[in-house]
Amino acid sequence: MRKIFNRYFELIFWIVALACLAFTNPAGESHFSLCPLKAFGITWCPGCGLGHAISYLFHGDIKNSFHAHWLGVPVLVVLVYRICKLAIGHKYRFDKQGQ
Template sequence: MKRLFNRYAELTIWTVALVCLAFTNPASQGHFSLCPFKAIGLTWCPGCGLGHAISYLFHGDIRSSFHAHWLGIPVVLALFYRIVVLLNTRHYRFN
């Protein structure tokens, strides 16, 4: 039962994260951020660059996506693959 819950939790987290990144506008400068590096005043963060890259990719701007972080495209492909695997996994119960 715990493994089943973990699978659905992971599926929900990845799906919600990708949907949120698809609806954000990475070009806006004054947007709200949960980044701890931005909270302390640093301007560069590898996680933010990856998030911006994924958001640019969902908006169809591949050049800006690659410029924000070069791993954006492979990460999106890996996350889509992981979501498909989580959706297609069947759990068999043997008593």
């Protein structure tokens, strides 16, 4: 039961995270952020760069996406792949080894 909850929690988490990135304006500097580094006044954060890169991709701005973080495209591909795997419900080989 716990594994099912964890799988659905992760699935919902990634879907909501990508939806938030799709509906935010990456160019806006005044948008709300949960970044702890930004809260302390640090302006550069690799996580924020990835978030901006993915948001730019959702808005079709590939040039600014690569400028924000060059791993934006691969990370988006991996996240979409992970969402698909969680939604379909396939088990991975390492899940069987842990039982």
